[in-house]
Amino acid sequence: MTAPIRLEGPIEWIDAELVGQERVDGRGRTLPDERSAIVFRNWSFYEGATVFFPGKASASAARELSRRFQRYRDGAWRRHRAAEHMPAKLDGRLEALFWHILKIRDAAVSERTIRRAIDQSKKMLGQHR
Template sequence: MPATSAHALVRAADLLAGQSDAAVAEVGRDLRAWLAGEGPDGLEDAIGLHRVGGRPWRTAWLLQRRDEMLRAMAARYFGDRAQAAQADALAAAIGRYAATAWRRERVLEQSPARHAGKIEADVWSLLRTHDTVPSARTIRRALATTPWW
């Protein structure tokens, strides 16, 4: 790790350790200890990030973010429908966008202005977070579950 990155990490640990939120401060203290050579070798172990459901925590986190986005989109655009119908409609909308505009727009830094206020803007954000088109079954499962944290 370059010296500037290491210094920035030390500063970040100090900032976190000084926070009033106990959980945030604990992460800062654990990070400080890890930087000082105390505790486990791996950063994830040092700050308490563990596997979730057999998956690396980062994968579980990204999938949870995707599922949150799916729940919000279902409520916003298809809230008047039953859950299974929401999932089917959402899967169709995501698949349609992924097969058309996403091919050109995936390289953009933000969703095009022409999508503002439309489902396409939310689908763009969803695919930027997790570049896989979820099936209707995956969406149904997401709509029926709550976050693990």
């Protein structure tokens, strides 16, 4: 049995209009909506690591998250991307986090980026690696 998904922390809302759009100004700086999407993505990876891989080191959790994220993105996401609401069969599963991450910003994410997201979230919360 998997743990229920809980999204807590610095995220109060995310604009659903962010789906798959690159948001930069004329100078190449990231716009606030894009930053919100990145914050949501990073926090979601941290949540995935703490809920589904408790006690694992950041690098180990990032490796597993990266592998499973890529598998979901290359497979089931192709069927799920058109859905307005998350498929019920994903409820309580790690793939539910992936669905939300990809629905806001459909982009590949490297293992290194995931590890940094986990480490930065731990640092922000005052936790040790």
